[in-house]
Amino acid sequence: MSELFNMNNGFFRIISKAVDCVFVSLLWIVGCIPIVTIGASTTALYYTVHKSICEDNGYVFRDFKNSFLSNFKQSTIAWILLAFVGGFLGVDGYMTYHMKKAGDSVGNVYYVILVLIVLLAIVFTYVFSYISRFRDGIKTIFKNVIFIGLGNLLPTILMLITLAIAAYVVYVLPVLIVIAPALYMLGIEQLTERVYKRYIPQEEA
Numbered sequence: 001m002s003e004l005f006n007m008n009n010g011f012f013r014i015i016s017k018a019v020d021c022v023f024v025s026l027l028w029i030v031g032c033i034p035i036v037t038i039g040a041s042t043t044a045l046y047y048t049v050h051k052s053i054c055e056d057n058g059y060v061f062r063d064f065k066n067s068f069l070s071n072f073k074q075s076t077i078a079w080i081l082l083a084f085v086g087g088f089l090g091v092d093g094y095m096t097y098h099m100k101k102a103g104d105s106v107g108n109v110y111y112v113i114l115v116l117i118v119l120l121a122i123v124f125t126y127v128f129s130y131i132s133r134f135r136d137g138i139k140t141i142f143k144n145v146i147f148i149g150l151g152n153l154l155p156t157i158l159m160l161i162t163l164a165i166a167a168y169v170v171y172v173l174p175v176l177i178v179i180a181p182a183l184y185m186l187g188i189e190q191l192t193e194r195v196y197k198r199y200i201p202q203e204e205a
Contacts, residue, residue: 017053020060021182024048027064028181037072039079039128044068047132049185050193071131077138078127082120089117122149125159129192148195155191162187 024045031041047067052058093113100107126145130136136144149156166184170177 018179020053021049021186022179024053024060024064025177025179025181027061029177031064031068036076036080039075039077039082040068040072042079042128043071043075043132045181046129046185046189046192047071049182050129050132050189053182053186054189067132074131074138074141075128078131078141081142082124082127086117086120089113089120093117119146121160122146122156125149125156125163125188126192129188130196133196144199148199152195152198155195159188159191 027048028041028045031044032038044064044067048058048060048064052060052063093110096107096110096113098107100110123142123145126149127141130141130145130148134141134144162184166180166187170180
């Protein structure tokens, strides 16, 4: 009977993890409200899920706040660049698609834009988790995440599929936004860390 109320048993650990997931998801939502801070909030989300929830080695609020503040500059620059390029490619993709449908040869540029959009999605998949785990300049960050994403295609594809599923689930059931961000990070954390370990010298690992 005493085991039933033991806070370290499986049931209470699952409940505790679920509460942490809701809490960090709410922190992420609040951190995204100014829009320009979406990058910093996403970096902090990954860091907190990795350290506090997966490794049981920290406190959700403290880790989120520390990561948000310490990675604010790089994450914000990365987010603004991604948003700008994504918007540019989205508009160009829309225009060239309709030009292609109309029979204009310029519309063939649409396929080039599709390739660039895929590359952008790969960068988006890795960039914020990378910032949370490594210290590099912004140019090096973008170069490395492209190299890592293309060099690990199977994990990258799985992460993109997971992101698409998470986005669809929130679209269908918006109320799940209170837990979906953390669950998405939980879903990709092992894949991401396995990939990153290939690039960490053994003594540092």
